[in-house]
Amino acid sequence: MTRIYISAGEPSADAHAAAVATALRRRLPGLELEALGGPLLERAGARVLDRMESYSVVGFVEAIEKIPAHFRLLNRIKQSFNDKRYDLVILVDYPGYHLRAAAAAAAAGIPVLYYIAPQMWAWGPKRVRKLAPVNQLAVILPFEEKFFRERGVAATFVGHPLKDRPPPPSRVDARRMLGLDPARPTLGLFPGSRAQEVGRHWAMFREAAARVAAARPGLQIIVAGTSGAEYPEPGPIKVQLGDPLLVFAAADAGICKSGTTTLEAAISDLPMVITYRVHPITSFIAFRLIQVPWVGLVNLVAGYEVAPEFLQRRAKADTLADGVLPLLDAANPVTRRQREGLRLVRDRLGAPGAADRVAELAAGLIR
Numbered sequence: 001m002t003r004i005y006i007s008a009g010e011p012s013a014d015a016h017a018a019a020v021a022t023a024l025r026r027r028l029p030g031l032e033l034e035a036l037g038g039p040l041l042e043r044a045g046a047r048v049l050d051r052m053e054s055y056s057v058v059g060f061v062e063a064i065e066k067i068p069a070h071f072r073l074l075n076r077i078k079q080s081f082n083d084k085r086y087d088l089v090i091l092v093d094y095p096g097y098h099l100r101a102a103a104a105a106a107a108a109g110i111p112v113l114y115y116i117a118p119q120m121w122a123w124g125p126k127r128v129r130k131l132a133p134v135n136q137l138a139v140i141l142p143f144e145e146k147f148f149r150e151r152g153v154a155a156t157f158v159g160h161p162l163k164d165r166p167p168p169p170s171r172v173d174a175r176r177m178l179g180l181d182p183a184r185p186t187l188g189l190f191p192g193s194r195a196q197e198v199g200r201h202w203a204m205f206r207e208a209a210a211r212v213a214a215a216r217p218g219l220q221i222i223v224a225g226t227s228g229a230e231y232p233e234p235g236p237i238k239v240q241l242g243d244p245l246l247v248f249a250a251a252d253a254g255i256c257k258s259g260t261t262t263l264e265a266a267i268s269d270l271p272m273v274i275t276y277r278v279h280p281i282t283s284f285i286a287f288r289l290i291q292v293p294w295v296g297l298v299n300l301v302a303g304y305e306v307a308p309e310f311l312q313r314r315a316k317a318d319t320l321a322d323g324v325l326p327l328l329d330a331a332n333p334v335t336r337r338q339r340e341g342l343r344l345v346r347d348r349l350g351a352p353g354a355a356d357r358v359a360e361l362a363a364g365l366i367r
Helices: 011-027 039-043 060-082 095-107 123-131 144-149 171-177 197-216 245-250 261-266 278-290 299-303 317-328 333-346 354-365
Strands: 002-009 033-036 047-051 088-093 112-115 136-139 155-156 188-189 220-225 236-242 251-255 274-275 308-313
Touching: 002 011, 002 060, 002 095, 011 033, 011 039, 011 088, 011 112, 011 354, 033 039, 033 144, 060 095, 088 095, 088 299, 088 354, 095 112, 095 123, 112 354, 136 144, 136 308, 144 155, 144 188, 144 278, 171 245, 188 197, 188 245, 197 251, 220 245, 236 354, 245 261, 251 317, 261 274, 261 299, 261 333, 274 299, 299 333, 308 317, 317 333
Parallel strands: 002 033, 002 088, 033 047, 088 112, 112 136, 136 155, 188 220, 188 251, 220 236, 251 274, 274 308
Antiparallel strands: none
16 A cells, blocks of 8 residues: 655645645555645545644744744654655645655655645755755746756646646626625735735735725725634625635735745736735845845846835835736726736646546656
8 A cells, every 4th residue: 555644734734735635546446645734634535644724824933933843743643654664755835844754754764745845946046955855846926947957856737736726717606796886996905815914014015905996986895814813803805615616716916925826816817916914023034145136036037026025114005006006907008007917927837636636646656
């Protein structure tokens, strides 16, 4: 019987790992899967030994309090690896912990597949050597394959998993499904998928939305909410919990936190402004490490600034409102230019089937 350990330390990784687990089960009947993960991996048939909810965090400073828990987890999994219980280890995103887990698996003689590469192209090209224990790197951004291969890592572009999402409904249908007026202009707010992010962004997003509404009578506003986060004093803003797909489909324009959210917006053809705030010390460290001209993934994939970025000190309600207001008008030249860039991004993200291609790479590593 083939035994695979798959590790996902936060919600989006849990979703991507679950898709890979499902693809692996189709390919390898009788497969036994054990995991660090969450409900989606569990639903995909993995035995979740450790729950990701205890470990997920964002930022350098914010991660400090989680260090002891991560070391306890690493010590436990080292023992499992040394007992040679697994034929393959698959690590999904979450580099702070997974780079150490990769070294532990390699030391125990277990092949390692790393899916969704650490963003070393942004903040640490010299750290690529830390990927030495990885037998195969499956990357999801088109420029990553060349970057890692040039530095000696066996990397394969598998396409972006967002391309496997079902096609969104029409804007009119999405608004009806959300209880919105199909005829009124709609602003979407995307402050984050973690309670920590939402807590940092919400007041700014709420104020920016109020400013846009004051300038655009008849505007309706909806936020892609996440369970466990709080959205105090939303006023007229509708808080929609669950899958944000409908919110992307319903909106004319969006205020988006940086990260994968910007690619979700691109796939939905949603013009946006991009923003993010972190702890000031985290920001101080990050802006001295970062080695790319943009933070927004849509801009990095396109190779130019498709969507404007307002980060840290520039992340203010008035700048966000001023940036997103023209995007509510489909005929505005600014909106048209951005949509051209979003089309380019969609094309560059590859064809559907990322999880199946990862499963194919995994099968090739099993001895």
